[in-house]
Amino acid sequence: MGRLPSVCAASIVPLLANGSIDRGKLIGHCRWLLANGCDGIVLFGTTGEAASFGLAERREVLEALIASGINANSVIVGTGCCSVADTALLSAHALDLGCAGILVHPPYFFRPASDNGVFGFYSELLESLSDSARDIIFYHFPEATGAPVNPNVISRLIDRYPEVFVGIKDSTGSLENMIYLAKTFPQLKVFSGDDNLLWPLLQEGGHGAITATANLTPNLLARVYAEWSENTPMAQEAQDLLVRLWEETLLKFPISEAVKDIVANASGDENWRLVRPPLETLPEARCQQLSEMVVPFSPHFPAGLGTMR
Template identity: 55%
Template sequence: MYTLPKLCAALVTPLDARGAIDTSTLSQHCAWVLANGCDGAVLFGTTGEGPSFGLTERMRALEGLIADGIAPSALIVGTGCASIEDTAALTKHATDQGCAGTLIHPPFFFRPADDDGVIEFYSGLVDQLGSEVRNIVFYHFPEATGAGIGIRTIRHLLSAYPGVFSGIKDSSGDLSATLEYVTQFPELSVFTGDDNLLWPVLEAGGHGAITATANLLPAELFEISEGWRANSPSARAAQSRMELAWVETLLKLPVTQAVKEVLAHRSRNGNWRTLRPPLRPLSDADQQFLAARGETNFWNFPT
């Protein structure tokens, strides 16, 4: 099994003016986060508008990243779909490309899904993939998918399919739930989806973070990961900055749109604001709120 990266940007997906994936800009952005504090990146998660893209688009974008020099060992690919067949196709493709892992949520739309239904989904997926399947990271985000990944579900799947599942990303925002995963499943790499929770998750023995803010402030995550154990001043400062960036700013806005708005300002490339339906750009009021952070150079806007 591959070693999963610890600090991952949940990459936003840049689009050109026609709405097609801009693989060149995606590669440049991915290279930037990897050079500035992250050791990994997640493609086509929630922040990356994953469900809004077709299978072929997602496969070609991954191939383009790798062709542009992004190491597949640094990439975790969001491959979750509503059907087992589509999820299997994307997961096999990412595995064949040599990616570090795949991030897979339970199927959405038919909600609420109970534990047995979630177990059957993952079991069907693993059975269809066969002996080559590895390094699946559970994606627990019930607010978005309508289905949680409970302790019983994980325990059953780990027993039924040893060596297949290697981690879990918890985007519930509930620290106690994340710490329960750490306690119950020491064999899994537990990621928080909330920047402000990286410190306590690391203290408890968790693995790392997969976060939206890492698109903008990867160096802060690195400072926390390097300095939390010694409670260093730089780590405390980075933690305060992440509290402001995530809890006091991005969580008050539609997250994907807000991250893209900052990148549009920072790069002076308006195409960053392009979104796939049904997402829409920030309202004028939300843009003004976000710009106020930029005026203090919080987002390192160009001067």
């Protein structure tokens, strides 16, 4: 059981024109994130279009990322799939490579998933992983998965597997729920999926954030994390920017497509816009709208966004 990073980017995944993953660009982007405030990368989360990539390419890309010199201790891997077998395959692979942890959501096809069904999924995963199971982070995002990770399920799983589950990412946007989780399960590190909620969550004992906006402003999240307790003017400014960038800008667009579009504009590299089906690049009118809305924030993007190799 190692240390979990706190300021994490839910990394976007760049593509080549033929639709395959651009490994060199992904490695460069992850290096840029770690050099500009993040202490963690989450690979193949929702923002990273995980469900659109095959098992083999997900494993191969993770191997390439770590072989490039990026420390596995800074990498959390999204491994949730619809089947226990596929989830176990990806989970065992990531843990064997020494990754900091795995982010696991319940299956997302059969809706609505019952609490007993979610409990059964995680239990079968743990039995399949056996002694190699460690550092599992629940992923609570019922809007996307159709399957909540409810407190009674967490309690039952922690009772049965007391040293395996180490955290939970809450992407509901509910600060109330995040605080409840932090207070009810002090053994779990609670991550916000929303940039604007990192500060208030930290005030209530939360651990950190795993966000899409960190692909653009890892420096601002790092500032909030480092200085919120001192309530410094720079932390206040960073919080205000994060709130406005997230609530007033990105949430008005499909997130993965919007973040990629912003990186494409900042870098001048049109391939950053590419997404895997069923996602589509933003229509031209929406790209123009987003570009205009981002103007006040772009001076706060660290240099080199989308260009590091």
